[in-house]
Amino acid sequence: MALLCATLLMVWFLMYLSVQSQYNSKVRCVFQGDDDTNTFYQGGDVVLGGLFPLHFSPISSLSSYKTKPTPTTYKFFTPRALRWMQTMIFAVREINQRQDLLPNLSLGYHIRDSGDDIPVSVKRSLLLVNGQPDKDSGQSCEDTRKQPSPVVVGEASSGISMAVLRSLGCFKIPLVSYFASCSCLSNKKEFPAFMRTMPSDLFQIKALAKLVHYFQWTWVGVIGVDTDYARFAIQLFLKESQQLNICLAYVQLYPVALNQDSAEELVRMLKSSSATVIISFSVDSYLYGILKECRRQNVTHLQWIASEAWATSKSLWEEFGDLLKGTLGFAIHRADIPHLGSYLKEIRPQTSHFLSEFWEETFRCRLNGSLNTHAHGEQAQNWPACNGSESLDDVYTTYSDVSQLRVSYNVYKAVYLIAHALHDMSTCVPGKGPFQNGTCGSLFQIQPWQLLYYMKQTNFTTLGEEIRFDENGDPIASYDLMNWQRGSDSSLQLVRVGFYDASLEDDKDLVIDESLIMWHRAEKAPESLCSKSCLPGSRKARQKGKPVCCFDCISCAEGEISNHTDSIECLTCSEDTWPNQSQDQCIPKTLEFLSFQEPLGIILWVFSAFGACAALAVLCVFVMYRKTPVVRGNNIELSFLLLLFLCACFLIGLTFLGKPTDWLCQIRYPAFGISFTLCISCILAKTVVVLMAFRATIPGNNVMKWFGPVKQRSSVILCTCVQALICIIWLTTKPPLASYNSKFMSETIIVECSVGSEIGFWCVLGYVGLLACLCFLMAFLARKLPDNFNEAKFITFSMLIFFAVWITFIPVYLSSSGKYMVAVHVFAILASAFGLLLCIFFPKCYIVLLKPEKNDKKHIMKK
Structure with a gap:
């Protein structure tokens, strides 16, 4: 029984081996996914992968999965991306022909269309790094698959590059981008295997912010397509604009799949805003809908500022040149790649599906009865068959335009970066290598992480330009400032009007030649301000x-x-x-004082001189008629002194004119006080003499012996000495000084005499007033004394005028300022002096000169 079981078990095992062997013989390599044979491929010792957005705007479709899902189709084909593909192939072939670079190693390429779509890009990047089996060979996958790529050149979009890196980065497979500029990709913790030949947006944003600041545009609008590229760029621009005092009128992201409602809403906002400068972070393909709606709503006044993604896009000019004339934008450096132009025109459309599609697109014909099924699918049914005589020399296409090789130059540099890294790896001396125990990287089974190390260390020169990278794998940023101008044939002329070089000093990194700029609507830079600048003042x-x-x-x-x-x-x-x-x-400030040259000063000094002359004239009259009764009968000696002192009072007024100085101030007030004290003292003595003279007629009254000429002069001197003592005390304690006062009139400095001691000033003025009061009292008492020519009456009138002048003077003086205060003071001096002169001496002169018949002793003694 045991033997039977063992025999059956052996038979079963042999039958199992037989069936398994037959099953295995029928197994072949199975590719998971769509059949995707549309590639550029050439084998080599090292095959470089490439991802380029040859198509964009995928046409979405929902599958029921009851049948095999159809391949993704697209609305648009990009000849520009085909040029990038061909540039990579050209660079690989050029390197293979060189003897100084990788002489013992041949490069290959495996280039695919990314479709500008994240799922497609991720899938095809995995195909590049894993190879692809031949589905028709029936052999094992290891023997038939296309050679895997240890490095990928791509992608154009920052968002797609991020998605691809999250897949390839796990395996440290390098991705070298030629157009992804988002600053977020410089984060080595998140994207350690990323390098690029395209400068980071961090530098572009600094250049754009400085450009806006240079033209003093403080009120700008910012729009962008809703992608990682635009979101990060706008975020950086917000930060830079705050440092340069630039305000954003609006910030608007619009969807990638732009519908009519979104376009209308966005353009209405652009139209209603007062900002005339608009910065757009987008690629050219996403701007078509916006510009089309701008034309429909007649929004033609905007000055466009282009990001580097569309700063040199000639395709937009062909349809929207009227809107985009004068556009400014920073573009990456261009270069002339020798022989590339002729190479691009040597294509044979039958050799590749990509080239066939381009040929049909360009010449609107069908090759071998094929049917173009993308954007022109329905129209393509009526296209004629290609006759074979078509030539790229007869048409213009962005594919063969090598006048602005910027992104293509980045592709070219990316291939050379990898080649130089491989060359450095191939020249490594065992035992002196950079890896553990001095080992070198293997060129037969290339480890991507080893290649990435060499790439990060690589510096090289190509086409005369030194290519260097920083610690983040970013090239040193340098941009050309391009201006969109209309040529004589209405074509787009991209004129270089400046540059930005991040390696220069901060205040010298942006250079602009304004004379070369052609603006959108005017001959000078437009204004874009929320509020116009505030002028000085x-x-x-x-x-x-x-x-x-x-x-x-x-x-x-x-x-x-x-x-x-x-x-x-x-x-x-x-x-x-x-x-x-x-x-x-x-x-x-203007120095203000009562000057001799100004009208008010002239009037005052004229009156002062006239008063002094009048006093002297009266004095002359009195001298001439000194023996007449009228002159002799009114105390001739005191009259002479009074006239001299009045003359001095008139002249004292002149000391108040002109620019005050310390010594002039110290003379002015004491001279004023003493001169008027002398005058009032003389009048007081005359009044007392008149009063005592009538009392002396009383029998037995001998009072006149106390009021003789000597006593009269002594009383004048005594009264004046009191005033002089007050002035001396004033001058020795706190004297008047010249001061510069701007309290009353801010625009001028009033040069005035500060009285120093207010007490001293008012004591001087008060003492004069005290004498005047005594004089007035005496004269008032003697006003009715029996006399044909009673001088006391005239003294009373003169004192009344004196009081009126000085009582009025005090409030006016205190309420005045500057030179008007001085003028009030001078006016008071002149008015009071004229009052004394006229009231006391005019009646006498009238008698002496005009009524000589009354100038006799008989008439004087007559009651």
């Missing part, structure tokens, strides 16, 4: 609830200036300066 006042670029202009307050445009605050002038009329600079 005013300051900015921010409008509530609006950005800092929206403000009102407020004139500086009195005594303040602003000396540059858009001042935030006004500056206060120093004490000795004052704003000019436009309030943009402080100028020395």
Whole structure:
């Protein structure tokens, strides 16, 4: 029984081996996914992978999965991307023909269409790094698959590059992008296997912000397609714009699949905004819908600023040249790649599906009865068959246009970067290598991480340019500033009007030649401001609830200036300066004083001179008629002294004119006080003499012996000495000094005499008033004494005028300022002096000169 079981078990095992062998003989390599044979492939010792967005805008379709899903189709074909593909092939072939670079190693290429779509790009990147089996060979996968690529050149889009890197990065397979510029890709923790020949957006954004600041555009709009590239770029621009005081009128992201409603809403916002400068972060293909709607709504006033993604796109010019004339944008460096132009025109459309599709697109014909099934699928049914005589020399296409090789040059540099890294790896000396124990990287089974190490260390020169990379794998940024101008044949002329070089100093990195720029609608740079600049003499006042670029202009307050445009605050002038009329600079204040040359000063000194002359004239009359009764009967000696002192009072008024100085101030007030004290003392003595003279007629009264001429002069001197003592005390304690006063009139400095001691000043004035009061009292008492020519009456009138003048003077003086205060003072001196002269001496002169018959002793003694 046991033997039977063992025999059956052996038979079963042999039958199992037989069946398994037959099964295995029928197994072949199975490829998971769509049949995808549309590639450029050439074998070599090392095969470089390539991803390029030959098609874009996939046509979505839902599958029921009851049948095999159809391959993805696309709306648009990009001849520009085909040129990039061909540039990679050209660079590989050029390197293979060189003897100084990889002489013992041949390069191959495996290039695929990414479709500008994340799922397709990820799938095809995995095909590149794993190879692809031949589905018709029936052999094992290891023997028939296309050679895997240890490195991939791609992708154009930043968002797609990020998605591909998250797959390839796990295996440290390098991805070298020629057009992905998002600064986020410089994050080595998240994307350690990424390098690029395209500068990071970090530098482009700095260049754009400086460009906007250079033309003083403080109010700009920003739009972008809703991708990682635009989102990160706008985020960086917001940060840079804040540092340069640039405000954003709006920030708007529009969807990749732009519908009519979204386009209309966006363009309405552009139309309603006061910003005339707009920055667009997008690729050219996503701008068509926006520009088309701008034309429909007649939005033609915008000055467009292009990101590097579309700064040199001639395809937009062909349809929207009227809207985009004058556009400014930073473009990556261009280069002339020798022999590339002739190579591009040597294509044979039958050798590749990609080339066939391009040929049909370009010449609108069908090759071998094929049917173009993408964007022109329905129209293509009516296309004629290609006759074989078509030539790229007869048509213009972006594929064969080598006048602006910028992205193509980046592709060229990417291939050379890999080649130089492989060359450095091939020249490694065992035992001196960079890896563990001095080992070198293997060229027969290339490890991607080893190749990545060499790529990061590589510096090389190609086409005369030194290519260097920083620690993040980014090239040193340098851009050309391009201006879109219309040529004589209406074609687009991309004129280089400046450059930005990040390796230069911060204030020298942007250079612009404005004379070369052709603007959109005018001969000079347009304005794009929320509020116009505040001119010097005013300051900015921010409008509530609006950005800092929206403000009102407020004139500086009195005594303040602003000396540059858009001042935030006004500056206060120093004490000795004052704003000019436009309030943009402080100028020395005008010195104000009562001058001899000004009209008021001339009037006062004329009256002073006239008064002095009048007093002297009266004195002359009195001298001439000194023996007549009228002159002799009124105390001739005191009259002479009074006339001399009145002359001095008139002349004292001149000391108040002119620029005050310390010594002049110290003379002015004491001279004024003493001169008037002398005058009033003389009048007081005359009054007392008149009063005592009548009392002396009383029998037995001998009072006149106390009021003789000597006593009269002594009384005048005594009264004056009291005033002189007051002045001496004043001058020795706190004397008057010249001062510069700007309290009353801010725009001028009043040069005046400060009285020093207010007590001293009012004591001098008060003492004169005291004498005047005594004089008035005496004269009032003697006004009715029986006399035909009673001098006491005239003294009373003169004192009344004196009081009226000085009582009026005090409030007017205190309420005046500057030279008008001085004029009031001089006027009071002149008025009171004229009052004394006229009231006391005019009646006497009238008698002496005009009524000589009354000038006799008989008439004088007559009651």
